[in-house]
Amino acid sequence: MRILGCFFLFFTLEMQAQNANILTRDAFIGQVKQHHPIAFAAGLVNDKAQAQVLQARGAFDPALQGKLNQKTFSGTQYFNLLETGLLLPTPSPIEFSMGWEQNAGTYLNPEDKTPKAGLGNLGIGVNLGKGLLMDARRASLRQALLMQNAAPFQVQSILSDLLAQAEIDYWNWALAKEKLSLFEEASALAYQRLGLIRGAMQQGDRPTIDTVESFAQWQLRQINVEQARAEYLAATNFLEAYLWKDGLIPDQLTAETIPQPLQVPTKGSTQGIDQLSQWIAALDQHPLIQAMDAEIAMQDLEIKLKKESLRPELKVKYQLLSGNPAQMGTYFEDGYKWGGSAAFPIFLRSARGGVQISTIKKQELEAKRFQKKNEIRVKLETYAELQAIINRQAQLAEEQMNRFKQLYDVEQIRLLQGDGSVFLINSREYKWVESREKVLDLYFKVRKNQISLQNSRGLF
16 A cells, blocks of 8 residues: 555656646746846836937037016116027037027117117137037037947846846756655655565564664655755745736746756866857957946046146137128128137146046046956856866766666665665665755756856856
8 A cells, every 4th residue: 555655646746747837947037037127127227328318418409598677667668678599509619699689778788779670690609728629518428328338238237147146046946846856756765665664574574673764764854855845935935036027016936837857968068168268358348348448438538528627718709790680691791799708727726636536537447347357257267167077077976876876776676575674775775865966956056157157258
């Protein structure tokens, strides 16, 4: 009956495996990439960069202007000043304008007098000193464009870190499932052996102490099963933190959902070492490095803007005037207005300090870039070298596991023939199960190292 019960247990486990819903690695990663909040936030980086470009371009939008001043006292209109116009900024030190003035009043300032129909003007303003090569508007736009170009690299880096950690946790879930299945199988074998030993004892072929040892072995396996079940439950709950549905709604796994098998090919994998030199040579194209290059370029613009403060402020503005806007030629007769302004700080301490601070910030960014590039290189070398080593370890562990299985099978046959030692078969089984567990741990290490190597390249 115990043998039948054991057979029924194996049959039940097999049917559960067939009826289980397997969540594959690709399906899991696809769901994380599509629905995870961090992936959603990463997608907003591009939108934010585009919005910043739009905002920076707004500094060059034409602007309608208008001004009205009136004063009336004791029935007398002192003045009525009306001024409208259109300002046309350009991505250069030049600014265009056009406008119309119409002023009247008893006590009007003579310089504000205009013809009765009004006075039109066409103007141009130029910064010949500070702002000639760079100003805040042009710097902001160029920095926003650099951020827009760097946004895909930032997104790629964020997604690479997220998906790499998600896959590592997926294979940890698969490892926990494999260990649970391993100890359930070992527990079933120990229970089967306990039944055989008890039957032999009742027939006088085995001493009572053999049943005690077999029972103790089965209890040990039950403890292993409960521990493995707790670890599998924890890994499952941890994995569920990555699962979301549309609308940022947390998702859950069904009780029947299991991972795909952990086994991976481990022989002849030297791709990491073979391509290591190519990867190191291409480090300047790494997403993190390219994002830092964009930061350095933006700091260069900041330095260029700060250096403009070392120039004197020199602005010139010229306006053509006409009392009849319908006759454009009158703008170029004898009506005009022009002026200029100049300013120059004597010691330039504020400007020189600003340039020095911006230069130091650039040097800090360059130092961080060198450090980050070196970190990536070290990681690539480490993971590439470990890949072949761990693969070899897994291969040796598989061979060792097969030999322990042979020893166990021989001792199992001897036990069935009534000649085997319960202590020896328990020892053989312990080594076999231990070696299988070690193989599973190495499979996980192989997966984890491959993921870390790929993530170090920034191309997950």
